[in-house]
Amino acid sequence: MRAGSIELSAQLLVSIGQDNVMVVAEENFVLINFKDHAALERVADSFKSSASKGASGGLNALFEKAREINQIILELGLQVDVRVDNKTYVEFGAGPTPRYAVGNALFGKLGSLFKGK
Numbered sequence: 001m002r003a004g005s006i007e008l009s010a011q012l013l014v015s016i017g018q019d020n021v022m023v024v025a026e027e028n029f030v031l032i033n034f035k036d037h038a039a040l041e042r043v044a045d046s047f048k049s050s051a052s053k054g055a056s057g058g059l060n061a062l063f064e065k066a067r068e069i070n071q072i073i074l075e076l077g078l079q080v081d082v083r084v085d086n087k088t089y090v091e092f093g094a095g096p097t098p099r100y101a102v103g104n105a106l107f108g109k110l111g112s113l114f115k116g117k
Contacts, residue, residue, distance in 0.1 A: 006076055016043045033083040040084055066090070070098045 008025035019039040034040040073093035080092040091099040
């Protein structure tokens with residue numbers, strides 16, 4: 001572990017709206033698990049400001065935001081694994097760019113479209 005990095009040890013069940021999000025942290029590794037893709041979308045939407053809800057900026061803006069988040073997590077010396085239904089969705093802090101589990105992300109998004117929000 002680098003000098004000045006953060007060390008964590010926690011197990012949390014965070015309620016955000018109607019969704020429970022499991023957060024487990026040990027040393028510099030954080031795991032965040034959502035029960036399904038719809039829950040991930042609801043939680044993400046709940047953190048958007050009303051101004052940003054209307055204009056998304058497209059896919060490039062999403063990837064740029066993910067790169068910014070990844071850079072901050074790297075600077076903190078953390079590694080964050082965001083999971084949906086216990087399957088890795090995206091990893092931050094594992095390298096210079098976020099690492100996406102494309103299959104899980106794609107099929108999760110498609111499944112949430114059929115289930116509805």
